[in-house]
Amino acid sequence: MKSVEQIKLINETINKTKENLKPLSFNLIFWGIMINIMSLVHYLFPSFIQHTKYTVLAYWVILPTLGMIYTIRWNIKKGIEIGYETIMNRTIKIIWGVFGFGWMLIVFTALLNGFNPVPLILFLLGLVLMMNGLIIKFKPLTAGGIVMFMFIYSIILNPDANYLLVNMAGGTLGMLIPGIFLSRMKVNQ
Amino acid sequence: MNKDLEKLLFNPIRLRIISFLISVDNASFNKLIEVSGASKGNISVQIKKLNDAGLIRVKKQFKDNYPLTLCSITSKGKKYFEIFFNELKSFKK
Numbered sequence: 001m002k003s004v005e006q007i008k009l010i011n012e013t014i015n016k017t018k019e020n021l022k023p024l025s026f027n028l029i030f031w032g033i034m035i036n037i038m039s040l041v042h043y044l045f046p047s048f049i050q051h052t053k054y055t056v057l058a059y060w061v062i063l064p065t066l067g068m069i070y071t072i073r074w075n076i077k078k079g080i081e082i083g084y085e086t087i088m089n090r091t092i093k094i095i096w097g098v099f100g101f102g103w104m105l106i107v108f109t110a111l112l113n114g115f116n117p118v119p120l121i122l123f124l125l126g127l128v129l130m131m132n133g134l135i136i137k138f139k140p141l142t143a144g145g146i147v148m149f150m151f152i153y154s155i156i157l158n159p160d161a162n163y164l165l166v167n168m169a170g171g172t173l174g175m176l177i178p179g180i181f182l183s184r185m186k187v188n189q
Numbered sequence: 190m191n192k193d194l195e196k197l198l199f200n201p202i203r204l205r206i207i208s209f210l211i212s213v214d215n216a217s218f219n220k221l222i223e224v225s226g227a228s229k230g231n232i233s234v235q236i237k238k239l240n241d242a243g244l245i246r247v248k249k250q251f252k253d254n255y256p257l258t259l260c261s262i263t264s265k266g267k268k269y270f271e272i273f274f275n276e277l278k279s280f281k282k
Contacts, residue, residue: 001201003280009201010274013208016224076252083220084213 019088021136023078025182027071027096028141032176034067039167061107068100092132099128118163119155122148122170129174140181144174197242198273202227202235207270210245210262218258236260244269 001009042049042059049059075093079085085093102124110117130145132138151170155161198204205225210216216224222232239245244266248259262270 001199003277006199006204007274007277009204010208010277013205013224014212016209017212080217080252080255080257083223084209084216086212087214090214 017084017086019086019136020082021138021182021185023075023082023089024092024132024136025179025185026074026078028175028179028182030071031067032171032174032179034064035171036168036176038063039164039171043162043164043168057111061111064103088135091135095128095131095135099124116163118167119152122152122155122166125170125174126152129178133178138178138182138185140178144178148174194242194244194269195273195276197238197244198269200235202231203239206232206235206239206260207244207262207266210260211267211270215248215259215261218260221260239266 038059048055050056103121106117106120106124110120126145126148128145129148130142133140133142133145148170151166155163155166198207202225206221209221209224218232218236221236222229225232225235227235236245236247240247243263246261246263248261250257250259
């Protein structure tokens with residue numbers, strides 16, 4: 001093989017790698033819908049969800065944990081199907097893994113000390129969404145992260161605000177809408 | 190550059206494997222078959238040669254009860270690929 005042919009072969013092979021952002025869009029849409037449904041059900045049937053301290057616990061810990069198990073399994077399956085992982089995909093995976101760990105830490109600390117975990121979770125989510133948006137250079141997602149910070153600011157200014165409504169607005173603007181935009185995007189180089 | 194390693198990268202299938210792995214974090218055995226266009230048996234041999242030379246790392250694991258072989262490039266592999274590529278470019282001139 002001549003050196004020109006070898007360089008051509010290298011270029012062709014490297015060009016076969018594409019950043020696949022479809023899994024990220026699925027995750028954003030899934031969690032955007034999940035947060036909205038859970039918050040809406042809690043908002044419409046507060047007496048049922050807040051029947052005892054343990055029903056709230058079961059509702060806001062067990063269901064998201066099941067959601068996490070489902071998305072982890074889905075991501076593993078998708079990863080096998082795609083067949084390769086880029087540095088960017090790995091970075092995003094690690095960031096969401098750290099978010100999951102942070103979420104658990106916040107929820108258990110809140111349960112032990114009796115404070116509302118929503119502002120802290122939204123803050124963490126805002127950070128993660130903004131980081132993701134900046135890494136993949138996708139403005140709607142970065143904007144979603146900024147919107148999340150604005151909601152946290154509004155909670156701080158107005159502590160009596162309904163956290164469930166804030167959750168729904170944050171989930172829609174921060175995850176669901178950027179996720180839909182991302183899913184409609186063509187595969188990036 | 191080490192002549193043996195240079196010889197190793199002169200093979201088109203091995204060069205395709207290394208070129209693909211340089212652009213990703215890791216890739217499955219099946220993906221490397223697709224990228225290189227080689228048969229299962231042939232690619233196993235080529236992967237073994239690259240692994241023995243320390244240019245790639247092979248990790249075997251199970252996911253959802255299915256065996257999964259993941260390959261990634263080592264820092265030695267990256268270094269030699271860079272040298273090899275620069276040599277090719279100088280020959281081109």
